[in-house]
Amino acid sequence: MHLQNGEYKVTATVFSYRQPLRSQVPPRRGGYVYAGLEVRVCLDSGPGASTVSWDPWSLTYPDNTTIETVNSWSDDWFSVPLFPGMDRPLRPGRCLRGWVLFEVPKGKRPGLAEYAPTDVYGDQITDGPSWEL
Known part of the structure; x- marks a missing residue:
């Protein structure tokens, strides 16, 4: 998109959604598993570098519950390449690909993945793209 x-x-x-996503360390909350969204973000053009993150x-979910990304992890816990979790510069013409991590309720599958980046003023774009899972 x-x-x-x-x-x-x-x-x-x-590209894909995986639940559960295997980890060497279990999620902090009981009844939850790790899930991963394999994504790529490309900065097609712009006046300079921008930043990307989770x-x-x-x-x-179908009941309109929203799950945000995890806020505590180690790259060593997972065998898949992770998308940058913290702000990482991306220059025009470049792309980054990897897995974004979530803690999700076990046995419950989300219906949509959503991407809502911020604009140059730090305001979130509310009509960003979404993908059916």
């Missing part, structure tokens, strides 16, 4: 954000043009792609990604 393509996004125009001021002078920046971004392409976001969801922050814009979320999962939405």
Whole structure:
């Protein structure tokens, strides 16, 4: 999906969703498992570098419950390549691909993956793209 954000043009792609996502360390909450969304974000064009992270990604369930990304992890826990969890610079013409992590209720599957980045003023774009899972 393509996004125009001021002078920046971004392409976001969801390749797959995996639940459970194997980890060497269990989630902190009982009754939850790790899940992963394999994504790619490309900065197609812009006046300079921008940053990418897990922050814009979320999962939405059929009952409209929303799950945000995990806030505590170690790359060593997972055997898949992780998308940058913290702000990482991305130059125009470059892409980053990897897995975004979530703690989700065991046995409950989300219906949508959503991407809602912020604009140049830090305001979240509420009509960002979504993908059916």
